[in-house]
Amino acid sequence: MISARAYGDNGKMKEYHYTGPVEHKFSPYAFNGGTVLAVAGEDFALVASDTRLSEGYSIHSRDSPKCYKLTDTTVIGCSGFHGDCLTLTKIIEARLKMYKHSNNKSMTSGAIAAMLSTILYGKRFFPYYVYNIIGGLDEEGRGAVYSFDPVGSYQRDTYKAGGSASAMLQPLLDNQIGFKNMENVEQLPLTLEKAVQLVKDVFISAAERDVYTGDALKICIITKEGIREEIVPLRKD
Amino acid sequence: MALSNVLEPAVSGFNFENSTRNIVLENGSEEGKIKAPKPMKTGTTIAGVVYKDGVVLGADTRATSEEVVADKMCAKIHYIAPNIYCCGAGTAADTEKTTDMLSSNLTIFSMNSGRNPRVVMAVNILQDMLFRYRGMIGAHLILGGVDCTGSHLYTVGPYGSMDKVPYLAMGSGKLPALGILEDRFKGNMDLEEAKALVSDAIHAGIMSDLGSGNNIDLCVITKEGVDYIRPHRESLYNYKRQAKYKYKPGTTPVLTKTVNQLELVHETVQMMETAGSS
Numbered sequence: 001m002i003s004a005r006a007y008g009d010n011g012k013m014k015e016y017h018y019t020g021p022v023e024h025k026f027s028p029y030a031f032n033g034g035t036v037l038a039v040a041g042e043d044f045a046l047v048a049s050d051t052r053l054s055e056g057y058s059i060h061s062r063d064s065p066k067c068y069k070l071t072d073t074t075v076i077g078c079s080g081f082h083g084d085c086l087t088l089t090k091i092i093e094a095r096l097k098m099y100k101h102s103n104n105k106s107m108t109s110g111a112i113a114a115m116l117s118t119i120l121y122g123k124r125f126f127p128y129y130v131y132n133i134i135g136g137l138d139e140e141g142r143g144a145v146y147s148f149d150p151v152g153s154y155q156r157d158t159y160k161a162g163g164s165a166s167a168m169l170q171p172l173l174d175n176q177i178g179f180k181n182m183e184n185v186e187q188l189p190l191t192l193e194k195a196v197q198l199v200k201d202v203f204i205s206a207a208e209r210d211v212y213t214g215d216a217l218k219i220c221i222i223t224k225e226g227i228r229e230e231i232v233p234l235r236k237d
Numbered sequence: 238m239a240l241s242n243v244l245e246p247a248v249s250g251f252n253f254e255n256s257t258r259n260i261v262l263e264n265g266s267e268e269g270k271i272k273a274p275k276p277m278k279t280g281t282t283i284a285g286v287v288y289k290d291g292v293v294l295g296a297d298t299r300a301t302s303e304e305v306v307a308d309k310m311c312a313k314i315h316y317i318a319p320n321i322y323c324c325g326a327g328t329a330a331d332t333e334k335t336t337d338m339l340s341s342n343l344t345i346f347s348m349n350s351g352r353n354p355r356v357v358m359a360v361n362i363l364q365d366m367l368f369r370y371r372g373m374i375g376a377h378l379i380l381g382g383v384d385c386t387g388s389h390l391y392t393v394g395p396y397g398s399m400d401k402v403p404y405l406a407m408g409s410g411k412l413p414a415l416g417i418l419e420d421r422f423k424g425n426m427d428l429e430e431a432k433a434l435v436s437d438a439i440h441a442g443i444m445s446d447l448g449s450g451n452n453i454d455l456c457v458i459t460k461e462g463v464d465y466i467r468p469h470r471e472s473l474y475n476y477k478r479q480a481k482y483k484y485k486p487g488t489t490p491v492l493t494k495t496v497n498q499l500e501l502v503h504e505t506v507q508m509m510e511t512a513g514s515s
Contacts, residue, residue, distance in 0.1 A: 057280065057409050057447045164304060176482075184487045194480075201478040209306045211447040235474040237299075237443045237450035 029081050029129045030055055033212030034066050035163035036077030037199060038135035039177065040143030044192050045222045047075040047135035048199045049163075050207070050234060052215040053082060062215040062236065066163075069227060070096060071106045074136030075220045076116075079163035080150070081129035088128050091119060109136035113146035113154055120152030127151050131162040136222055143222075165206035165213045172202055196221065200232055207234040280448025281313060282410030283324035284418065284438045285379045287403045288431035291388045291459035292381035295435035296324045297410070297443050298468065299450040306450070312467065314456045318343045318354045321382030322456050322463065326408035327395060328375035335376045339363060356382040356389040360399055368397025377407045383458050410442025410449040417441045432457065436470055 033054040039046045049066035052059060067077045068089045076092070078085040095115060099107050107115070113134050120128060132148040147160040159177045161169035174180040176198055179187050199219060207214040217232045280301040285294045296313035299306055315323045315336035323339070325332025339362055343354040359380055367374055372395050380391045392400045392407060404422045406414035417438040426434070432455060439453045452468035 054447055059445065059447065182484070182488045183490045184485070197479045201480060201482075204476045204478060207474075208309070211301060211304050211306060211450075234476070235450075235472075237472065237474065 028126075030083070031080070031129075032060070032082040033164050034064075034079040035161065035165040035169065035203070035206055035210070035213045036066055036079045036131070036133050037159075037161045037169060037173075037202070038077060038133045038145040038147070038157075039159045039173075039190070039195050039199065040135065040145040040157070041190050041192060041195055042143065043137075043141055043223065044195070045075075045135040045137060045143035045145065046195055046199060046219060047077045047133065047222070048203065048217060048219040049077050049079065050203065050213045050215060050217055052213065054212050057211075059215075065218040067218060067220045069220065070112060070134075071136075072226060073222060074107075074109045074112055074134060075222060075227065076112075077133045077135070077162070078130045080131050084128040084130045088119070088130055088132075092116065095119070109134060109138055109144050109146070112136075113148075113156075116146075116148065117152040117154050120148065120150065124151050131166075133160050133162050135220075137224065141224055163213075165210035168206055168209060169202055172205070173198075192221070192223070196230070203232075203234060280446075281326040281408035282406065282414050282439050282442025282446060282449040283313060283326050283379050283408050284406040284411075284414050284435050284442075285324065285381045285390045285404065286418070286422065286426070286431050286435050287381075287388050287390050288426040288428065290428065291383045291457065292390055293428075293431045293435045294322055294324050294379065294381045294456040294458070295439045295469070296454050297439055297449040298452045298454060299443075299448070300329055301448050309451045310468075312454065314454055314465070314467075316340060317359055317380070318347070318382070319463070320353050320384055320458065321356055321359055321380065322458060322465075323359075323381075324379040324407070326377040326379075331374045331376040332378065335363065335366065335374060335378070338366070353384060355384040355386065356380060356391065360391045360393060363393045364397045364399050367393065367395055372396040379405050379407055381456075381458060383460050388458075406438060406442070408442070408449065410439075410446030413441040413445040414438040428457065432469070440470070 033052060034050055036049045047067050051063050051065045053061040053064035066079050066085070067075050069075050070092060076089065078088060096107055116132060116134065127150045129150060131150065134146040136144055138144045145157045145160055146154050147157050147162065148154045159173045161173060175182065177190060179185055196219060200217065203217045214235045217234050219230045221228045221230065280299070281297060283296045285292060294314055298310050298313065300308040300311040313324055315325060317323050317336060317340045323336050325336060339359055342362055343359060346354055346358070359382070363378065367376065375395050377395060378393045380393065382389060390402060390405060392402070392405050403424065404418045406418060418434065421434050435455060436453055443449045451472045453470040455466040455469040457464040457466070
């Protein structure tokens, strides 16, 4: 393929002039895709993520889940740049061990959330490119979801979607769990079975329309009995 | 504003009047940065193979708009002439319009000369047009057809380059598809073998490339005619939702209601001279 820029108006090739140093930008970040979702119920919490790791139009792995177990009552879901996800979870796990050795007890969900906020803000001027959502049980045994932005702003929610298909999932959750934009509907409290079924349906829809979401869905169900995992296949194309 | 398009004929070629304005808008103040709308690309896998009696063309059916799937069942194999079909990858609007224009030109030629067009003619017309637009038209095309000189398979690139080969793949999924084609292609295959090869090549593209997916379309062109198989292979992934998400009437609040009764005031009948009216 011949570039038109090399030819002048008279049809002959232009003379080569050195234009000076050219700046090539190196980006320290990459976007590896993936979607994470967390739902809090009366006495349970769910953290679900797809397992596809991609870059550009290629797939790196079909089996790379984005939920990481932190304690017996807390799971974190991280999506965004995979390198930063791995480093951030290493740092969180090290800090959890330090806390346990100093204070002789495990960190609670609320404490982990507060700590993560300070860890993220510590790199305010070269952030971790990670969208975090923590799901777990609080001290009273009720479900808790904490959602973060890449620099540490967080709040406690009932449900939250993050990652590449978050814009597709969040409105659906607002409607089905938050009963938004609906009237004359019986507002029943969310049961574990209904929440799991909703999460599966919602990820099937996300995999249909988002290219970065697919392959398989891993759901971590956190109850006072412990953490249980369910794996459901999704579209592989 | 529309009236001005009727009174003055549109200038042909691309109009770059707004390019300085667009640069100012995109690089404006931090808060006011406006992103230009991105055209929908087909992010595709297309392939073609010449076999004993003709040509087999194949394509996936997913059209993406960056990361979102815009169309799950789009048709990428376009009709050019009764004996020539074209697969298109690249910007969706460009492939549609280019192939439409090519098809119209060849129909006029057929009517003028009473002959079926030859595949080389289609290729030359495409090359001319795409070269004239200097690559601004993002159409990566695979043309296949059977004419009086035999079966042919060509590829035309967006800058006007052309290649005549017995097997081809284009689009974002071309590398996995080409892997399958390089492994299993041989000359003078029979129909079932050729269809299986193209179908597997597209399937490789669908599984390995995020821009391709859903179903596989095939088009078999021979001297006798064309067999457009849509879809040849449906996507295996038909996961059913577990719950029904239907809303009862009354879920959306009704704020106001006005009823306009339409009265029949006056009825007239006007005869029109159209061919075929009884």
